[in-house]
Amino acid sequence: MNPPAIADTSTWDAHRAALEAVLVDGTRVRREEPLAPKTTMRVGGAARLYAEPASEEALAALLRAAHSRGLAIRLLGRGSNLLVPDEGVDGLVISLVHPAWSAFEPRADGCVWVGAGLRLKNLCGLAAKAGLAGFEFLEGIPGNVGGALRMNAGAMGGWMFDIVEEVRMMSLAGEVTVRAKSALHVGYRHCSELDDAIALGALLKPAGQADGDTVARQIDVYRRKRQESQPREPSAGCIFKNPPGNSAGRLIDECGLKGERVGDAEVSPVHANFIVNRGRATAADVIELVRRVRARVRAARGVELQPEVLLFGRDWEDAL
Numbered sequence: 001m002n003p004p005a006i007a008d009t010s011t012w013d014a015h016r017a018a019l020e021a022v023l024v025d026g027t028r029v030r031r032e033e034p035l036a037p038k039t040t041m042r043v044g045g046a047a048r049l050y051a052e053p054a055s056e057e058a059l060a061a062l063l064r065a066a067h068s069r070g071l072a073i074r075l076l077g078r079g080s081n082l083l084v085p086d087e088g089v090d091g092l093v094i095s096l097v098h099p100a101w102s103a104f105e106p107r108a109d110g111c112v113w114v115g116a117g118l119r120l121k122n123l124c125g126l127a128a129k130a131g132l133a134g135f136e137f138l139e140g141i142p143g144n145v146g147g148a149l150r151m152n153a154g155a156m157g158g159w160m161f162d163i164v165e166e167v168r169m170m171s172l173a174g175e176v177t178v179r180a181k182s183a184l185h186v187g188y189r190h191c192s193e194l195d196d197a198i199a200l201g202a203l204l205k206p207a208g209q210a211d212g213d214t215v216a217r218q219i220d221v222y223r224r225k226r227q228e229s230q231p232r233e234p235s236a237g238c239i240f241k242n243p244p245g246n247s248a249g250r251l252i253d254e255c256g257l258k259g260e261r262v263g264d265a266e267v268s269p270v271h272a273n274f275i276v277n278r279g280r281a282t283a284a285d286v287i288e289l290v291r292r293v294r295a296r297v298r299a300a301r302g303v304e305l306q307p308e309v310l311l312f313g314r315d316w317e318d319a320l
């Protein structure tokens with residue numbers, strides 16, 4: 001990654017000072033925070049500004065200050081559905097990794113309140129312990145609740161919004177609202193309201209009570225299924241959305257693209273819809289491989305594959 005120009009540096013330093021001035025609870029705003037280690041693909045550059053707020057108050061103060069300075073705001077979950085560009089992200093990247101965002105609170109009515117920062121893996125484990133069935137399909141999705149809501153993550157026949165009752169969210173102006181599922185526009189790998197708002201947490205409804213061992217056994221079944229069908233190398237999961245009525249992985253495989261490589265980015269020989277990082281891949285390598293795969297599938301099968309993985313802070317259309 002190229003270091004930012006000197007003039008830029010002082011501007012970003014001034015933004016940092018202005019943001020930190022509004023924070024009262026010790027939240028720090030960091031400069032040039034490397035993002036690759038915070039993603040599962042492990043590529044890309046740094047965030048010009050980065051913060052891990054510890055409370056709704058700190059988050060709201062940050063958002064208002066960033067908004068008033070015209071800064072782009074990007075939410076980072078566990079970074080498992082993101083490709084960070086090599087030049088990094090020009091704006092404020094916010095992560096809800098502070099433990100304050102990891103609530104798991106079963107309620108008397110049978111629902112459970114979960115914080116946006118709770119990892120799906122922990123959600124599955126805690127649900128099994130509490131004897132709550134219906135969340136098992138989330139096992140093995142390496143995101144957190146916030147990322148899973150934004151992406152409407154799905155696996156094994158289940159979708160995140162199958163289990164959502166309501167979502168608590170904050171606008172980029174710092175205002176909190178609670179929306180019932182029926183008031184949200186949700187589709188394949190998308191929740192429109194979260195394009196421009198931050199999920200703070202959600203009320204989830206389990207399928208019912210079950211004994212913990214039964215839930216844990218089902219989780220094991222799903223875990224083994226994944227281990228058998230998915231590559232071990234760093235990746236961002238499925239790189240393309242499945243076209244309606246078709247499988248992106250099958251199309252890519254049928255075009256003979258397994259093992260296709262640009263630098264250290266490779267179409268996984270294990271699962272053709274995964275691009276894996278064989279060691280030192282750059283975002284540019286991954287983007288070039290995405291371009292190549294799309295062109296081959298388009299030419300051979302007339303299908304235009306759409307990326308499922310998001311290009312953090314940029315539009316794929318500008319990059320492809």
Ligand SMILES: Cc1cc2nc3c(=O)[nH]c(=O)nc-3n(C[C@H](O)[C@H](O)[C@H](O)COP(=O)(O)OP(=O)(O)OC[C@H]3O[C@@H](n4cnc5c(N)ncnc54)[C@H](O)[C@@H]3O)c2cc1C
Pocket residue numbers: 040074075076077078079080081082096116140141142143144145146147148149150151152153154155194197198199200230235236237238310
């Ligand atoms: C090995 C592997 C297997 C995978 N398997 C699956 C699978 O089976 N099914 C599936 O659907 N996905 C799968 N994925 C993709 C990914 O794990 C999911 O999309 C997951 O939901 C992303 O969550 P995250 O926390 O990592 O979000 P990130 O990747 O960090 O972010 C994704 C998007 O959500 C936004 N976001 C994050 N947090 C918030 C928030 N609090 N409020 C608003 N927006 C937010 C981000 O800005 C970004 O736009 C897989 C990935 C890997 C690496």
